[in-house]
Amino acid sequence: MAVKLSLPMYCSLDAKSIGLDPSWIKLTDNIDFYLIFELRGEWDKFIELSSQFPSGLKEYLTRIKDEGKKFKYFCVKPNSEESKNNIQNIRVFFFTRTLGEFTTFTKKELIVTEIDLLTSIEALIKGNFDLVKKYEVGENNKRDVFICTHHERDQCCGSFGGKIFQKVKRKDFNLEGNLPQSIRFWESSHMGGHRVGPTFMDMPSGRVWAYVDKDNIQDILFQRENHVNILINYRGTIGLDRxxxxxxxxxxxxxxxxxxxxxxxxxxxxxxxxxxxxxxxxxxxxxxxxxxxxxxxxxxxxxxxxxxxxxxxxxxxxxxxxxxxxx
Missing domain, CATH: 3.10.450 (Nuclear Transport Factor 2; Chain: A,)
Structure with a gap:
């Protein structure tokens, strides 16, 4: 009787072993903005189908995409440290890139009520920043690292990304001195690149890294390793075309x-x-x-x-x- 061979569990391990370069996978073409916001509760495989996904937001984003806006969005889980005093509110990140040569994206960070979320996002997208000034928090000097842990969508990011997040949550880094206070870590939903997971996005630089593990993430974040040794991990910058x-x-x-x-x-x-x-x-x-x-x-x-x-x-x-x- 023939023995049925089981398939390997993780696609990214196989992809890396056969030489799939993460830079071959399209990130974005030049975009107008990147929208990221907190989403509590259980996540669905498709984040928009999650029970607590904001009412009317998917339809609004679909409409402006049809009108020609170029953008991406994903969700993050509330950070226990950053969001513990705002359990009734929602944190929103809005990143835009400047024209011409750039190194970083411009960030606006808001904390809004659920009722005001959709109108606040509309104001951000339309550039009506005065309308949301009262919601702004002064975190523009923060470096935000978004690590995909969306296991409902991606087994590789869910398993490996989850372990990485637990490491950084414990601030378990072998560094000379303390972890800089200006860096924050977030669990994110799927941001693309399933085959090269786990992935993380480093903002405001817009750089995306793949095939990350709990050992090399600190070498990437703090540029401690010879860059040649982590070339396979560099996926690209979201401000450049594919x-x-x-x-x-x-x-x-x-x-x-x-x-x-x-x-x-x-x-x-x-x-x-x-x-x-x-x-x-x-x-x-x-x-x-x-x-x-x-x-x-x-x-x-x-x-x-x-x-x-x-x-x-x-x-x-x-x-x-x-x-x-x-x-």
Missing amino acids: YSQILDKEIFKIRGWDWLDVPKRSEIVSQTEDQTIVKIIYKSANESGNFSAIVINSGKLKVPATQCSKSTIMKKFEIIDLKHTKY
Whole structure:
């Protein structure tokens, strides 16, 4: 009698072992804003179907998306430290990027009542900031790290991400000195990249990291490790288009940690079915210039089925003809 072989449990372990680069998976194209808000109660696989998801918000966001707004959103669980005195209210993060070269997103952070949530989000999106000034909290100097632990949606993030969050919640870091008070950690819902979980987003920089574990997260957050050793973990920056994020990673490989804090913007020069010419323009205190390259579709990668994902075919990408011009 034939023995039925069980499938591997975690798709991200298999994806990493066969060389799936997280930068190949689209983050966002250039977006108008990123919306993040607290959601209490049990989460559904699809966060919008959760019993406490705000009434009318999904319909409003769908409408403005149809009108051409480019944005992403996800939810966070109330942070026990930050939200313990606001159990009847909801914390809202609203991140926008500046025009031109940028290094960080501009943040507005509100604490609002459930009744005022939808109108406050509408005011933020329309740029009517005076209407929500009374709800603002002075946390613009905070660094917020959103770790996906959405086990209802993603077994990899739920299991591995949950362990990572418990580590950072205990402030269990091997650091010289104390953990900076300016950093906060949040459990988030699914933010994409199921195959490369667990993932986290570091704001206001907008950088997203994948295949994270409870040991290398501190090396990434505090840039303690040689950057070459964590290249596989770098997924990209949400302020760049999908092809420029691949080029951005290649430049990071060459320039090291300092590159991540250089003000930059991206543009697509030309595009065909098989290749895209992209350019990243940068401007720092010491140097200005651009990197350009051709991002080619270099084939396909079959990612096998696991208990949490079906088998799928992923596009592979490669950088060729990399050029650097200083101004």
